[in-house]
Amino acid sequence: MFIISDYTFRNLKMHLKKHNFKESVSIMLYIFIEENDFFNKLIYDEVIFDPLDFRTKEDDMEFIFKVVNAGSIILEKQIDEGLIDKDIHNRFMFEAQNFVVKIKTLYESIKENQNLLSDNDFVNFPFKKQIQMWCNFIESQSIYSDREVENKIKDSGYFTGMETQTVEDDNHNSLKDNLEALLEIFDTLLNFLHFTSHKKIEGYGNVDFKNISPFYIPSIEQISHLTNHKILLENVWDKIKFRKWDYKIYRENDHSTTPVYYYSPPNLRNLKLERAGIIRKSYHEHQSALKPVSFSRMRTLRQELDSHSESVLNDLFSLKTNVFEIGVEIIEPKIQFSMQSTYSKIGDSFYQKNIDEDGDVSLEDIYFGFSYLLSLGYLYSHFSHEIFDESNFKMLCPVVSITRIAADFSSKFSMNKRTAKKIIEYFVLFPSTPNRQKDVFSKPLVYVGNDNIVFTPYIVGQMNLDRITERILSDSEIDESIKGVNLEKELITALSSSAHLKVNNSKVRFNAFDGKEVEYDLIAVFDGKIILIEIKCLNTPYSDYEQKTREEEILKGVAQVNRREEILIKEPEEIIDRINIELPKENPLKEDIVKIVCTDVFHYTGRIEDDVYIIDSSALSKFFLNPKIEVTEMKDTPIIVDKSYIWENNPDISTFKRYLRMPTAVERILLNLEERTRPVMLLSDDSPRLAFADYILKKNPYDRSEAKKTTIKVGRNEKCFCGSGVKYKKCCGR
Incomplete structure (x- = not known):
């Protein structure tokens, strides 16, 4: 027998998980009558099984549908007995049907995805080879994007900084959208590959794989599509869960009987303003970083750099100071803007605060690491992009040891090697990195075993200092x-x-x-x-x-x-x-x-x-x-x-x-x-x-x-x- 205090979302979640039918129905109906927005709260408070979680089984979903259906039958009987108003039953029916459609269509979609994924050959490749292939794919796409932008600028005779943001012809995505989608796919895929590789990562860290081209391998193309499909489903689910997006049903054409569930926000104007804000922020950052730039000085620096191509490509992590400083000066406007933008938010008091348990690393040290990696990323891509062709991917994304990077960083920034290694490791995405911190925008160096990482210039260049700072401050218990x-x-x-x-x-x-x-x-x-x-x-x-x-x-x-x-x-x-x-x-x-x-x-x-x-x-x-x-x-x-x-x-x-x-x-x-x-x-x-x-x-x-x-x-x-x-x-x- 229940008492009033038993009728909570927490208890409902427990009984649903245990498949306790009578208890689940009873609690569900009580809370529905007492609470507004019941079914949205079921989703937001994670009372139900997550339809996109691979651990959710078909009988879990069927149990939820069974509970909801029983609730409808009971309410109908209570109307006949004069116990409740008919409006309550009608509201339940409408909201329950909406709820069932949402989780059922998402669950069916993700199960189809998982079935195809389980048959994909790419998941059987060694982890290091998987990462090298994907990093090469991302870097190659950034090269094609750069070349397209260069052609746009050549045709117009000038550039505005928005060339990658616009969508041309009937494409759904801009160049920027496509590259960001690739990074999202990589981010999501990394979690899956870490899960499937288990403890096999260390065994292949020093293996030199001959063929690391991402092209012409059907399983890579398929896993790319499947990962993107999963991201889109997660996108829909997150918008339902956190932002109360709802669907309307359309038909593909006048003769079709297949419903299309089209999700949109409660307020389209706010969505449009949000999108405008994201674009405006990107443009603002680009223009602010370019304001202090002397284009003639940049040309001179690039000409100086051109005589050092061999040393950059062969000895990136042991460059002479004068070569490294050319890269620093070229990338300096971007570094300075990122640092000034972050500094204006946090002020002097945060710069010297220790952010690790031993008190060795400060936020300022992290910024030195950011500057170092960003400069190396520019230097390497400047030459590797020029010589790239699809017959040889070896030079695009080098594999290097963390120890070697830390030693070079230590030398160039005059700090002890132990501290330098700690700083570099802040930018490494390990298999053991907590899920909430697994983010290539903050940790662009992907660990592939035996102290080695894959250095991908484009991913390094997408580091977001604001994001890095926010993550560090939230994890280090510093008062913000x-x-x-x-x-x-x-x-x-x-x-x-x-x-x-x-x-x-x-x-x-x-x-x-x-x-x-x-x-x-x-x-x-x-x-x-x-x-x-x-x-x-x-x-x-x-x-x-x-x-x-x-x-x-x-x-x-x-x-x-x-x-x-x-x-x-x-x-x-x-x-x-x-x-x-x-x-x-x-x-x-x-x-x-x-x-x-x-x-x-x-x-x-x-x-x-x-x-x-x-x-x-x-x-x-x-x-x-x-x-x-x-x-x-x-x-x-x-x-x-x-x-x-x-x-x-x-x-x-x-x-x-x-x-x-x-x-x-x-x-x-x-x-x-x-x-x-x-x-x-x-x-x-x-x-x-x-x-x-x-x-x-x-x-x-x-x-x-x-x-x-x-x-x-x-x-x-x-x-x-x-x-x-x-x-x-x-x-x-x-």
């Missing part, structure tokens, strides 16, 4: 709150320098009318309005789970700034007594206040939640400090091909509100984003048809032909370009 303090100080200092804005610099903290303490991050006055800003320092999201947690932080900020508005309206004297600026009104009303959540990531800029504008600190500062918008062609002497202004003479509040809704940098990208269906590939005619919504960059927003399209011309009754689905006059045209 200082990052938020730094962002707040930086923003207040920047906005205080504007002649158009009065910014409070005094601390405002007190116990409010609701009995709780309140603290205002930033209060300012602009054009007769009060600006309330909540500042949120966030780590960049790289997954749907991280997107969900960051969005929760944003929405928490929305609630906080709305509470501060309420307190300001009810207790204005408490704020007036504590600030060093004069408010335009002693008793402000809602219409006198503009509310903003400002963050340091680009993904949410342009969103409006509960009457609160979301914007990033870069875009906010741009409005008040530098309203000039320039599009530049990168040549020996950069050429400005378009210039416009967010405002001229003096800004006003209506211009500011329009800008908050759609900052110019975001608008330019949104104009060129196009919704595109991404289908999950079919493994057979019987495969479930699954697809999901995405946006692609159809045109380069910074191309000369597009540069002057700084405003979007759209009829007031047409659908808004931002993706909201409503008329322009009721959205961004307000």
